[in-house]
Amino acid sequence: MRPTSHRRGVAGGALAAAVLLAVTATTAPAAAADPAPAAEPAAARTGALPADVSPAQRAALIRAAEAKTGSVAAELGLGEKERLLVRDVVKDRDGTLHTRYERTWAGLPVLGGDLVVAAAPDGTPATVTKASRNALKGIATEAEIAPSAARKQALHAAEAHDAEKATTDGAPRQVVWNADGKPVLAFETVVGGLQHDGTPNELHVVTDAATGEKLHEWQAVENGTGNTRYSGTVTLGSTRSGSTWNLTDAGRGNHRTNNLNRSTSGTGTLFSGPDDVWGNGRASNTETAAADAAYGAQATWDYYKDVHGRSGIRGDGAGAYSRVHYGNNYVNAFWQDSCFCMTYGDGAGNAKPLTSLDVAAHEMTHGLTSVTARLVYSGESGGLNEATSDILATAVEFHENNAADKGDYLIGEKIDINGDGTPLRYMDKPSRDGKSKDSWYSGIGSVDVHYSSGPANHFFYLLSEGSGARTVNGVSYDSPTADGLPVTGIGRDKAALIWFKALTTKFTSTTNYAGARTGTLAVAGELYGTSSAEYKAVQDAWAGVAVGARSGGGSGGTTFENTTPVAIPDAGAAVTSDITVANRAGNAPAALRVTVDISHTWRGDLVIDLVGPDGTAYRLKNASSSDSADDVQETYTVNASAQTANGTWKLRVQDTARSDTGRVNSWKIVLP
The missing domain is CATH 3.10.170.10 (Elastase; domain 1)
Known part of the structure; x- marks a missing residue:
């Protein structure tokens, strides 16, 4: 899904909103075009930097925002049952206010209803970033299952994770689930006790209040003169x-x-x-x-x-x-939100x-x-949550500049948890730990969040230091890129600033890798201009982990494309579209980019595969009965390194349900 935009008046016409919807997605980064470069200087714009706001000033900003929630909701076109709740306000030095809201419907919390409104004091159009573009309509008002059924399902989910002493305090709360698919009435149950390794358990399970189907789950406990051991x-x-x-x-x-x-x-x-x-x-x-x-x-x-x-x-x-x-x-x-505290074990022995x-x-x-963003701790947003902690912890370590623990791009290297002198994670090449992923691919949302964090950690390293071999504070690094092309870094301080501001003013609970690219590019544009070296470096660093295109629209390789339309029959046999590649040496890359443009109502009906020259099929998209949106305009990444580049590649598409039709407009692959 590609973010879309439109304009609408906000707050009595004093604030016009260009609505950029950061849509939930667990498959591919969007292939949306980047903003057109403007003739802007590369020097940092101090007005776009975060302002130094005291706690009292922040409280005053929140009170002022709370007094306007009704008018903002009306101007955003929210329904009569919807209400906005102010969660935070961040101020830039030029006076721009980034107000983060939660949403309720008929008094119920809306999970996936959060949004951020950024308003400049000069009256220029504001930007609204939403966790989901779904309209809150067609929602049942009465549950068809008992809360006890949701509780039972949640306990079973905890048991599937080998939880110990699983228990629930109080009845499940009724909510609206709006993070993916159409909005539905649901129950949210929190299961306590202990996880399998002794960590406290706060497993959130969301159950459809009509069907009893489990819609989603995530873990809320995020793992993770003094004479110190390490510093x-x-x-x-x-x-x-x-x-x-x-x-x-x-x-x-x-x-x-x-x-x-x-x-x-x-x-x-x-x-x-x-x-x-x-x-x-x-x-x-x-x-x-x-x-x-x-x-x-x-x-x-x-x-x-x-x-x-x-x-x-x-x-x-x-x-x-x-x-x-x-x-x-x-x-x-x-870390636990419930106690607002950090907790540390003493390790082996x-x-x-x-x-x-x-x-x-x-x-x-x-x-x-x-x-701030409340990135849900599962799927792609969970990987970004983990990466955020690694990225900003690295920034803290470099900022502290402690001679006994110098800044590096290694996580947990001092604690030697493996007993062999190796760190927990490597940012220059995450796969060095044996489990983390170097680059984005279509199935990364199903990987444990500690390992799906790899592409974002890798992005931060590339943006900070660039690709290739180098030594920083005595540690040697050698960072590759998914497309084999170099990336020039802009320095750690700028990279950390871009990530911090994107986290606090652009990201929402459902932000995925495509949304992270969109958010960091927006911040780079605000701080340095869209024609700056910094903006281009953000594009290139994301391309270096297989998220989006290079700066200037470059693909980092040769594009092979088929633009002949192919009709997709309703609930019929699969159709294919071919691309023949010749005169290419060697095998296809481990991060082969496949861009698909399909027109189709209720795209959840579609199953899409890439078929290599030897007949091996790579699943790009599964069917989903809850995905009612139109069209598929995505860039997927697959590991096709076992295939020779030369030969006939096929895009295979099948409509698996009745009542909707469409066509393959075009598709392309990029080979180095």
Whole structure:
């Protein structure tokens, strides 16, 4: 699906909206054309940078936005049963306000109803980014299944993940599910207990209130002077009460560091003592992990405040809190919205606490994502959620510039979780960990979010440093690209700024890789201009991970295309369209790009395959009874490296249900 746009008046005509719909998709990045380049300078526009807003100023902006929700809803053309709820307001230095809304229908929360309105003070047309373009209509008002049926299904879903002590508190809540397909009345059930590895469980299961069908599920627990184990001797924020020192950072929202003492529940006990010295650098000292966690929290706070003008995770000046010594031999760390806290295990043998700087920053950034874009922790949005934590944790590590833990593009390298000196993830070539993906492909939404994060991590590395071999802070990297063409980096600080601003002003709960490309390009255009080197580098870095085209419309190879229309019979036999390739050496690439242009009402009827010269079929699109939108205009990526490039390639399309027809307008493949 390609984002579409139209204009509409907002707030009594004072605010006209160019609505850019970031549509939910779990298959391919859109092949939409990029904005036409304009004659603009490449220098950064300071007015587009985030403003330094105090918690009190932010609260005032939210109050002002809340007073206008009715008029904004009316001007956006929302239905009489729909209401907007303000969740956040971000301000740019030029006065532009990015207001993030949740939506309700008949008083029910709309999952996938979130949107962002960006309004400049000069009255120019505003931009509205929606999580879904579906209109809220045709929704049942009464459930046909009992809440107990939804609860039972949710418990079964948790058991399928080998959850322990699965339980639900309270009845499932009634919601409108609008994140994909047509909007329907549904139940949302949250299952507690423990995950299979001892991590707390907060599994959200959405059940169709009419059919009892499971519509979606996602996990809300996101895994993830002090003498520290990993960062050397550092200065920590602490407070004194009489003769006792507490590990409470009064200068950073009263962030607290607590000791769970091997427990798996509760808040733990605040670290305190007779002096202001914490730990001795060894894991056997219980204060050492506390020192690392406290240091990671303060470094993350300082990065967001110093670089992006944000006071704390929520922007409200309040600190989260950290819990260390969770469980026994627990090899993980995680963020929970429900407690607004980070939690760290002590690793194998309770000897390797997961409290390194980048892990701490990673967990806190999950908190930032949860109060901004709220990227759902499953599918492509889940991979982007994980990548956001890796990307901004890397930015924190470089910003802190600690000699004992220098900035790098490795995640978790200090904790040595594998026992062989290797990190958890590599950003220059994610597949080095054996599971992460270097580039986007059509099935990446079904991969575990920690590994589907690979293309976005790879994008960030390419945008920061460029492709090829290089050494940064003594670490050697060698980053490839999906299309075999080079990428020139723009520097880490610019790359992190672009990602941060896209997260806080462009991304929504359903943003996929195509939407991330759209959002980061929009930000690059705002900051540097659409003809700038930075804008072109964003295009090229995304192309380097098989998302979209190169700058200037270049495809990074030779295009072979068939433009002869082929009719698609209603509920009939599959039809094919051929492309014959000759005079190409070797095999097809591992990231073969296939662009499809099909006109068809209710595109969910269609199954689409690419068939290689040897007859192997590569599934591009499955049928989906809930996908009622029109047309298929997508670019898919498949691993066709087992095929010779020469030969006849076929696009095979079949309509699997009655009442709708269409045709293949054209399709093309790109070979290096």
